[in-house]
Amino acid sequence: MTQRPSADVVILGGGIVGCATAYYLSKLGVTSVILEKDTVAGHSSGFALGGLNPLGGPGIPDPLGPLSLESFRLHGDLGRTLREETGVDTEYQLHTTINVAYTEEEAEAIRSRLLWQQAQNGFRVEWKEGEDVRAIEPRLAPGMVGGLVTQYVGLVDPYKLALAFLQGAERRGASMRHGIAQGIKYQGDRVVGVQMNSGVIHCERVVIAMGAWSSAASPWVGVDIPVEPLKGQLMRLRVKSPPLLWVSWGDCYAVTKPDDLVWVGTTEELAGFHESPTREAQHSMSESALKALPYLMDAELVRQTACLRPVTPDGLPIVGKVPGKEGVVVATGGGRKGIHLSPIMARIAADLAGTGSTPYDISFLAPGRSMGQATVAASLSDPFRF
Ligand SMILES: Cc1cc2nc3c(=O)[nH]c(=O)nc-3n(C[C@H](O)[C@H](O)[C@H](O)COP(=O)(O)OP(=O)(O)OC[C@H]3O[C@@H](n4cnc5c(N)ncnc54)[C@H](O)[C@@H]3O)c2cc1C
Known part of the structure; x- marks a missing residue:
């Protein structure tokens, strides 16, 4: 069996969360290897829209609001610093979004967060009635009840953002490997390596960022990862x-x-x-x-x-250390907002894998938390979930 060179941290998955984790680890001076079964951002992270709206979606405002806003702030910084560091233009730009309601029920759901949204610095959020929305965008069909107009949200090219994260990380010693993760190797409960299809990579810490495939890692860590x-x-x-x-x-x-x-x-x-x-x-x-x-x-x-x-049943990402295992961190389940949440998820994962702790309150994102009766299927009926 081939013995692969070792790294401080092995990151399983080269989507946006994995690449961003390598980037933030490199800023901490920690070397990582990203293990990817296909190509960098070759799945969801390369084909998403790239909308960055911190003011709506599952778990916002409570309990995810503060981390969502922090992620948006990080995107703002990254738009500039990644270009300076790597030369990659991630096409980050501020934008205006209009959430249009064609029924009273939709209008009520969209307006439900209005007071909280209007209280957040840096945005301008207004509810407009019927035809006032068409004064802003006349190509919308008539007959709407109204619309929520939010200024200064963002858009990015998610593929270029993932590449920029990767290049920024590689400049500080990270590397990318092609291979399929098949398990985690332990000595007692302490991580000593990752089993891949063509050998073992020795390491002391592992970050699971396998996107939609993350539940495959449940038996490797002894905790359900219900993605x-x-x-x-x-x-x-x-x-x-x-x-x-x-x-x-x-x-x-x-x-x-x-x-x-x-x-x-x-x-x-x-x-x-x-x-x-x-x-x-x-x-x-x-x-x-x-x-x-x-x-x-x-x-x-x-x-x-x-x-x-x-996607997770309760709509929130899973980010944190795996209980009972020394050196395993999970960063997955970004769902419909995985591009928007990638900087904060990765920053926390890098903190935990790099230094062992993070200043952010992440108790509600813990791997192994109870999700009660929640199901992904039930979440599809939330009218303001993007
Ligand atoms: C149509 C659509 C539009 C979207 N629009 C937006 C949007 O506007 N804004 C937003 O914030 N989010 C959006 N999203 C969501 C966003 O794309 C995802 O949440 C995000 O890309 C997930 O990133 P990730 O790194 O967790 O997963 P992925 O991008 O899926 O990366 C995981 C990687 O892990 C690799 N992998 C899996 N198993 C293994 C293994 N065993 N060994 C090695 N590698 C492995 C996979 O090959 C994959 O490359 C959208 C999604 C869709 C489908």
């Missing part, structure tokens, strides 16, 4: 019309990205590990988009993609 794959699809459309703000309605959204294409999403499918785009999704997204944005009738479909969000 499920929630498939989502996106279409990129070419249309002759000025850029579209980031608008969302029901369970869909659309925005013009810096590639000048209108990205339209999405679906939420409990379809196992199937990652291929489907015609059914193309039809359902087109139908929804044409109802909300009839001008897209003239659009040309340039590309359709599909990928798997790592």
Whole structure:
């Protein structure tokens, strides 16, 4: 059996969370190896929209609000520092988003966080009634109850962000290996290595950042990591019309990205590990988009993609040390907000794997916590989950 060279920390998974963890570890002076079974950001992290909205989604404002806001602050810093350090432009930019409600029920759900949202520094959040929304975006279909207009949220290219994290880490000694993690090796309860398909990498600490595949690591650590794959699809459309703000309605959204294409999403499918785009999704997204944005009738479909969000039953990420094992940290379950939450998840994982502690309150994210009766399927009905 091949003996691979050792590293301080081995990170399982080269998605955005794994690459960002390597980056923050490198800032602490800790060397890591990222072990990836396919390609860097070759799954969800390379194909997500890249929307950064810290003011909405599962667990926000309570209990995730403070960490969500901190992650957004980190993105702001990273937009500049990663470009300086690596030369990679992650296309980070501030944006305006409009959450449109076509029913009273949707309006109520969208407005439910309004007071908290308006109290957060750095954003401008306003509820606008019916036609006032169309004064901002006249291409939206009439008939809406109203819309939440939020200024100064963000958008990023998630693939470029993952690459920038990786390059920043590599400049300070991290490295990437191709291989499949198959287990963790222990001496007593202390980590001594990672078993991969072609040998063992010796290390003292492991970070599990395997995205939608993270539950495969449950038997390696003796704690359930209840992450499920929630498939989502996106279409990129070419249309002759000025850029579209980031608008969302029901369970869909659309925005013009810096590639000048209108990205339209999405679906939420409990379809196992199937990652291929489907015609059914193309039809359902087109139908929804044409109802909300009839001008897209003239659009040309340039590309359709599909990928798997790592989702937990209670909607919160799993980040923390595995109880009873010395040297195992989990950082997964970013779900619908995994790009947005990647800096804070990675910063905490790097703190824990690099120094053993973190200043952030993460008790509610602990591996092995009780998730009660919560299920991923039930979370699909939350009208303000993106
Ligand atoms: C359509 C869609 C749109 C989205 N839009 C947004 C958005 O606008 N904003 C936002 O914040 N989030 C968004 N997300 C969510 C976001 O993409 C994910 O939460 C995030 O990318 C997860 O990152 P990750 O690193 O945890 O997982 P991944 O990107 O899946 O990375 C995990 C990596 O681990 C590797 N791996 C797994 N098992 C092993 C093993 N045994 N050995 C070695 N490697 C292994 C995999 O190959 C993979 O590369 C979207 C998701 C979808 C599907």
